[in-house]
């Protein structure tokens with residue numbers, strides 16, 4: 175049988191949730207100043223020195239596939255944006271639920287304009303699936319129109335902890351697209367959840383759920399049962415090298431993809447890449463298993479980080495999106511397998 179997320183007893187977003195979310199965010203905000211001070215005294219953590227930050231800002235402008243808004247079910251739309259990141263929205267009886275806000279406030283405003291061409295229902299909710307700026311820097315546009323922004327507790331922690339890293343590593347993208355970096359700011363979610371949350375009523379609902387970390391702590395999936403669709407923002411990107419700097423466990427990531435592939439759905443909507451099939455999800459699990467095995471073997475045979483980066487090239491995956499960033503992904507895996515911690519750990 176399929177291992178579907180539990181259903182039936184989840185609250186809608188209510189005042190109690192909102193109050194606890196605000197309390198949780200205050201706690202996070204007060205903690206966020208501490209790691210910087212602590213790490214400054216020891217050796218600098220990855221991604222904190224200017225040279226390091228420049229190294230992670232490695233977007234290469236390329237000829238992308240033109241952006242396309244696809245209606246994938248009567249009430250569900252998927253925005254496929256090859257050059258940047260994907261988003262989606264579901265029109266429920268109670269209003270519109272948006273999944274991810276894209277990479278810049280301007281992108282957020284464009285997404286709102288696309289929604290407005292489809293429906294005049296209020297845009298009530300936005301879910302941030304994970305703590306990468308290319309998926310949540312459109313948040314200010316949704317804050318401006320009064321949408322309630324929802325994210326997993328650990329996603330919010332990642333947004334707070336990696337605020338500087340995220341902003342720094344997107345500069346070449348902003349430049350290449352003529353987007354003003356000064357407009358970008360971290361707008362934190364209003365509501366945090368821990369396990370599941372249901373939005374909507376009647377036949378048109380979305381199950382927002384967390385199964386543990388895949389690519390990132392906080393990786394959130396949105397299952398739309400009546401559309402037989404699931405949106406997997408962080409852990410799944412079709413025909414793509416996903417960033418491996420945040421995952422605490424590649425085995426955990428692979429297990430999550432296998433579990434997601436067993437959901438009773440036909441449409442797998444990724445954070446990057448086009449509308450996908452179950453086999454596409456399993457392809458990413460296979461890539462991760464292959465890369466993990468090779469890097470672990472290389473470490474066991476005594477190769478240094480530099481030798482691993484130089485020697486392991488994975489030609490069978492060379493035509494996938496983001497392959498040009500393979501060097502930093504291999505470094506990140508070396509770090510994970512030799513220290514037991516991701517390069518950028520949180521919460």
Ligand SMILES: [Zn+2]
Pocket residue numbers: 259306308309445446
């Ligand atoms: Zn992304």
